[in-house]
Amino acid sequence: MSARFVIAAAASLFGGGLPAIAAQEAALVEAGARIARESCISCHAVEAGDGKSAGRRQTGDAPAFGAIAAMPSTTEVAIKVFLQTPHPNMPNIMLTQAEIDALTAYILDFRNR
């Protein structure tokens, strides 16, 4: 296989692939936002991308999603594990794997805002 062919193949792969991946990611983030507005907003600020406490309700100590995203310890795996583990201060909200994926993408997307 010539180098020229490899470069052409890679260019066509990424040329077509990256926008598709970005669109998929955007759809996931949007789905996560919808779930968060239904299930998480009673405690977490879900709009404040700056990590400030705007939108905090009821519970004083639930961090805003923007603040969670800003923590160095927050990774995709950490959020997914957290959402599948019972947590003392958080009700055990039943989430499907797809919902967990969407919420994780949504929370991490605060890093881009």
Ligand code: HEC
């Ligand atoms: C009844 C209030 C309540 C609801 C509803 C709630 N949370 Fe929480 N959540 C909390 C509290 C309080 C904490 C902080 C717990 C702690 O760290 O001790 C927390 C922590 C978290 C963390 C971890 C932050 C860290 O320290 O790593 C994540 C992620 C999270 N919540 C996601 C969600 C998602 C997603 C939803 C909606 C499906 C949700 N929460 C709904 C109260 C809530």
